[in-house]
Every structure is written in structure tokens, then in C-alpha cells.
Amino acid sequence: MVEVEWSDGGVSSFPYVWLRDNCQCPQCFKPDSCSRLVLMSDLDVNVSPVRAESQARGGLLWVEWSDGHQSHYDWQWLKERCFSPHAMSERERAWQRKTQLWGAEITHDLPKADFPVLLTDDRALYDFLVILDSVGLVLVQNVPCDVGQVERLANRVAFLKQTSGFGKEFAVVNKSKPGSDMAYTSAKLGLHTDLNYYNYKPGVQMLHCIEQTKGEGGDNSLVDGFNAAHQLKEENPDAFRLLTTLKVAFRHVGVDYQKYIHKQRQNIIRLNDQDEIQSISYSDPTRASILDMPADQVQPFYDALKAFNTTMHLPGNCVRLKMAAGEMMVFDNTRVLHGRSAYSPDSGTRHLQGGYMDWDDVYSRMRVLEMELGIEG
Ligand code: OGA
Ligand code: ZN
Numbered sequence: 001m002v003e004v005e006w007s008d009g010g011v012s013s014f015p016y017v018w019l020r021d022n023c024q025c026p027q028c029f030k031p032d033s034c035s036r037l038v039l040m041s042d043l044d045v046n047v048s049p050v051r052a053e054s055q056a057r058g059g060l061l062w063v064e065w066s067d068g069h070q071s072h073y074d075w076q077w078l079k080e081r082c083f084s085p086h087a088m089s090e091r092e093r094a095w096q097r098k099t100q101l102w103g104a105e106i107t108h109d110l111p112k113a114d115f116p117v118l119l120t121d122d123r124a125l126y127d128f129l130v131i132l133d134s135v136g137l138v139l140v141q142n143v144p145c146d147v148g149q150v151e152r153l154a155n156r157v158a159f160l161k162q163t164s165g166f167g168k169e170f171a172v173v174n175k176s177k178p179g180s181d182m183a184y185t186s187a188k189l190g191l192h193t194d195l196n197y198y199n200y201k202p203g204v205q206m207l208h209c210i211e212q213t214k215g216e217g218g219d220n221s222l223v224d225g226f227n228a229a230h231q232l233k234e235e236n237p238d239a240f241r242l243l244t245t246l247k248v249a250f251r252h253v254g255v256d257y258q259k260y261i262h263k264q265r266q267n268i269i270r271l272n273d274q275d276e277i278q279s280i281s282y283s284d285p286t287r288a289s290i291l292d293m294p295a296d297q298v299q300p301f302y303d304a305l306k307a308f309n310t311t312m313h314l315p316g317n318c319v320r321l322k323m324a325a326g327e328m329m330v331f332d333n334t335r336v337l338h339g340r341s342a343y344s345p346d347s348g349t350r351h352l353q354g355g356y357m358d359w360d361d362v363y364s365r366m367r368v369l370e371m372e373l374g375i376e377g
């Protein structure tokens, strides 16, 4: 390894192979594509330098390799890539989501954003996305009451994710021919996340109220699924273990935007490789009837599902919100469960517009905004 002693203290070690692989010269790296040009086929992974020295002029580490190739590295660039445990744990912190759990207490203090401001003010857009990431729910207000506003917001952030059931921006109304999705009726929808039968289910969901029913019902329930899962882990570790380990299939077959046959297996509560709760996939209507588990696991599995369902429905966990025309809920579909109470199809029209985005594109937009606005990420 090349050892670097910093003038302000500390020593960093940079393995030879890593230095050679990350040579920043124009033959090895193309800055405008942000791409490495060194191919693994051509890389000698046992490479070693014949000389390495600090070049005062230009402030560079200069390395000459046994094949005659020469590399130089900017000190600041190297420092940002330091392999020390301290530097690694700092970088690890930056990868962590800054999740804020919530329950019903958030009802009277819902994070809000103003639609016209989001469309014109980059800082407001950034702040909105930060809250969407940490809280998982924002109520956007002053949205014009016509079709196309979901797509306008999506295009300001990134773009809409198309799905075979819903297309791009879709109307959630009580249809005389509801097609294949329960959302297109006036029936109650239990707490759920959408599109669990996708491998990459959309991360962000928007529901924009254009017209609310004039009668009873039609209000939404929202639950922080991460919070409910944490409670389940505390109170019923066996149930938590089952829901984090058993694979459950979701399937949906029908004709809406397109003819589709979707199926996918998920853990109801998915953990990441550090055993942190990563996503929730829950929907009673589309949970498949084929259960790929031994028969003696079935009763414990149902007990676990019931326990999770009971936890999410605790009054302390449930936010109830009857959107008014001109409001739009934007929420994290990998975390927040949503439901709808039944309404009467005879009490006037209820019309929501829906759409989805992917978190990767939302995060990318946040990073671009950070750069443009000079915000420390
Ligand atoms: C949906 C949905 C809720 C509602 O379209 O995914 O859950 O309030 N709709 O109609
Ligand atoms: Zn090079």
C-alpha cells in the first residue's frame, strides 16, 4: 500500500490495486461520463508501483507503475476516499436514512407544502423531498382541481413511473366497469401498500383529490409501517421474525391499462443486511392464496399477519385524513400504509388522480438540488 502522512495528522493507506484501478488520467478515466476506462480484463490485480512520491507542485500524489504508466491523484480526492475506520463510519452515516417515526399525534401537525411554491422554488422543493424521505408523508395544498397536476409535480421532481395496472397518471373513481382494481370501486380499502406484486414497486405515491364525496366516508387512513413494525418487534418478536423471513407471494391478474399477470414474492417486512426495517409490503386483496410454506407454518403465519394488522390499526398509529379538493397526499409506498373508508356512490363524484415515482430518481433529484443550492448533503 502507499502510505500517506497528512500534514494535519493521521496516516492513510491506499492499496496499490485500488490506486491503479482508479487512476484519474485521461486514458484511465473519462470525467464527462464519470466513467472508469480501465477494464478488469486489462487490470493486473497484483500491480505494484516502482515509485510513489508527493509532488509539491499541483499538490498531487504521483505514482509510476512497473509497466511505465504514470498516475497522479489530487490530495483532497484521496482524502475523500480514505480507508480508515473513522472515514468509513463517517461515510456509512451518510448512507443512512434519517427516518422519523410517527403515529396519530402527527394528525394535527401534518407536514405540508404549497403546490405553486413547489413548482417554482427549488429550495422549497428540496425541503419537501427531505421531509418525504424522513417522515414519508407530505400533504400538498393549493393544487389546481384538474387532471394533470400529479404529472406536473412528478416532472418537477423526476418523472412518473408507468405501471400496467394504472398507466401513468390515473383516475381513482368509482367506475361502472371497475376493471381489475378495487380502487376503482366505492368499497372500503383496508390498509395496504400498492403494487406489492412488482419486484421494484414504486417508491413514492401521489393521490390528488379533485373532487371529494359530499357524503360520509371516502377518507383515508395512513399508518407509518416502520413504526408499526418496530412495535411488533418489541411486543411480538415471533410474529416479527416470521414476517421478516417468510416469503409471501402477491399476485394480480387483470385488464386495466394493459392486460397483466403480475406475481412476486416479498417479505411482508423486509430487513436490510444490517437488520434494519427497509420496506413494508402489505395488501390483503392481492396476497396470493398459494402459500409456499409447510402446512404447520400456516397458522403461526396468520397469527403473525393478524398481530401486525392489529398493531397498525391501533388508534395511536392511525392518521385519518379526508382530503379536500385541491389537496394531494404524497407518501412513501415502501413504508406508509394507506386505506380508504367506503363511500356512497350516490353522494356525488369522488375523483382522485394518482401516480408514482421511484425513490432512485427522487434521491437523484435531491442530490442535484443539493449541488445547485450549495447544501451540504
Ligand atoms: C389507490 C388507493 C385510495 C383512495 O388508488 O391505490 O388506495 O382514497 N386509493 O381512493
Ligand atoms: Zn492512467
Ligand code: ZN
Residues within 6 Å of the ligand: 183, 192, 193, 194, 338
Ligand atoms: Zn392504494
